[in-house]
Amino acid sequence: MSEVKEQANLSRRKFFIGSAAFAVGAVAAGATVAINPKVVAAAAPPLPFPYQILDVDLVRRRGYDYYFTGGCMYTVAKALMDTLVETVGAPWDTIPADMFKFGKGGAENWGTLCGALNGCLAIIELATGNDAETIGPELLGWYGTFPFPSSAHEGYCKVPNQITTISDSPLCHQSVTQWSVAAGDRISSAEKKDRCAKLAGDTAAKAAELLNQWKLGTFVAGYKPDADTARCFPCHVGPTSRKDNVQAQMDCLECHTDRVNHQLRRGK
């Protein structure tokens, strides 16, 4: 009701506030009127949404299974949200998992941000609010240094014992292409899909681990860029850097091995 009162002063929204007031008023008056969730959805509560400790293994398994329904971004978001609905309840059921389907293949297969990361970051934002500023980068950093896929899915996966690769990047393009080249499997193969299903399960599980730590008050950010990339940042990244002319936190030397003027090379 307080939200209704606050918003009543917003002239452009009077029509909609009036509609909501009618619906609430009808219930209060004793009429046997059920609010149809398909028509009158509640206004979104402020962040962070309530959170309780999640079963990481359950999230991992769901993150693997749902991949085959709607891709990497969908699967991590749905795995986390379904588990949050079961563990916490509302308002976690107000976010439609289908809205995350665009993120597959790094956003409609464009190879940008890995959908597993994109979906997890959204849930982290919902669960932790402003603390996502420290938890999100930790997940991004972990992703770039982890050998995907883990062996934690061997008991139920379609293609066991797969080769692992480290992407050094949060980009789907690097992550998938490097694995495909190393494994000798085509991007459209069942083997690659199984790899990405496992990666999604692993990333959702990691997000749940970080969220659990945050909930317990034990979260400590541990990711740091490797020494080669760390050398780039003081000159190029951030308002206090000398040039402040690069927008990124990724591993610079994944791409800039031969184009920068000072010819940095990994390990030199």
Place this chain on the structure above:
Amino acid sequence: MSLELKNYDRRNFLKNLGLLAAGAVVSTGVGSLVSPKTVQAAAPALPWAFATLDTAVIRRRAYDNYWISGCMYASAKALLDTLYETSGAPWNSIPADMFKYGKGGAFNWGTLCGALNGSLYVINLATGTSVDQLGPELIGWYTTNAFPSNLMDFYARFTAVKQSVADSPLCHISVGKWADLTHYEINSDEKKDRCAKVAADTAVKAAELMNAWKAGTFSGVYVPAAEFASCLSCHNGAASQLDNEQGLANCTECHDDGKAPHM
């Protein structure tokens, strides 16, 4: 209520949640209210209905929103607020704050431009599976559009700003090229103004595509440029010869340096 529901198996919990909420209202009768803080309606299925959008309103809102919490928040909130005003619920059930993570290509990592990310979410909500046609069109447009437009010059903090074409959906390349061109620092007010305009231009383009889709006139026009279309035919897609590359962005932005043996 959540403790009671833990006794149900997981499928029954999800299946019955809406029925329990509705039943509580009916059975408790006079004076009982379903608190939106504790029992929320389940999310309606996609696509969500919407009325044709006013792109000028969205442009202004996205520009203004940027200064609150960055590009992804700006584009998503501009679209969501306008959708709620013109189409009502359930467009008010998505908290715009959840899109704050996308700024600077996801917490400043320089990946997917947040203006694209936020717009893609809303297109997905509004068009359901048609996002698979509208989404790539928006991304393709972004990579070839000269940003920022001058359509905000009568209220923007900076006017007559130089334009650059990203040739990429990545924040890193989009912002980096513009900064190289203008010599403004990434954390300068001039760059922030540029990205506020990018967020607005992109949200408007998303609204235009949604309006066209709603009117039944949407037709994708983006095609990859010749310089990398030949790459895709060998490397990208199930029908390609090698099918060993994931991505639809301009290959030559990065692969013009001898890393590929045949270049």
